[in-house]
Amino acid sequence: EVQLLESGGGLVQPGGSLRLSCAASGFTFNSYAMSWVRQAPGRGLDWVSAITGDGGDTWHADSVRGHLTISRDNSKNTLYLQMGSLTAADTAIYYCVKGSSRSRPYYFDSWGQGTLVTVSS
């Protein structure tokens, strides 16, 4: 059974930094692309970042490019999202999401339960 367990969320001040982690199990981690999708309170789904199975290629939404960075450690079966220069607009639940294949195109076939990031003073 696929399991995705996010951690690292919390309350952070504007301008601050945070690193989210996602521990994956139940599948061959390096064989699948992974993504982060966020959802602001009461809003829809917003794709944030994606990374190929081998970590060689990454993509980021225009709205986060430059202050959010996706990475992975296949030896630890873990996905990361480094977050910096945070603003209130980054307040959201962040979901770790498994892609259906190693590289594009892929749909999101498994979702973690999410971790809440709140940016506020």
Add this chain to the structure above:
Amino acid sequence: EIVLTQSPGTLSLSPGERATLSCRASQSVSAGYLAWYQQKPGQAPRLLLYGTSSRAAGIPDRFSGSGSGTDFTLTISRLEPEDFAVYFCQHYADSRTFGQGTKVEI
């Protein structure tokens, strides 16, 4: 970037009724790379359909998808109480954008 527009914003129906949800793309969706997700309150989304009409594992056959080009439809043939939720479409080829969602409420 392809923009997905879902309609209606809210669908008010009763258990046993048929639900028809629309997802319209601003440009043609290549090779039918269109997925649907369901999200219940307080839960993470889950995959319902991919490739326009293929059901994900464990999804009952009352859920079906159709469409091509720029117009896609999710149909729930007979609503069960557990189907009242928000549904999102997603284009997963050239971009990974989601529609804004349709809420199916009692």
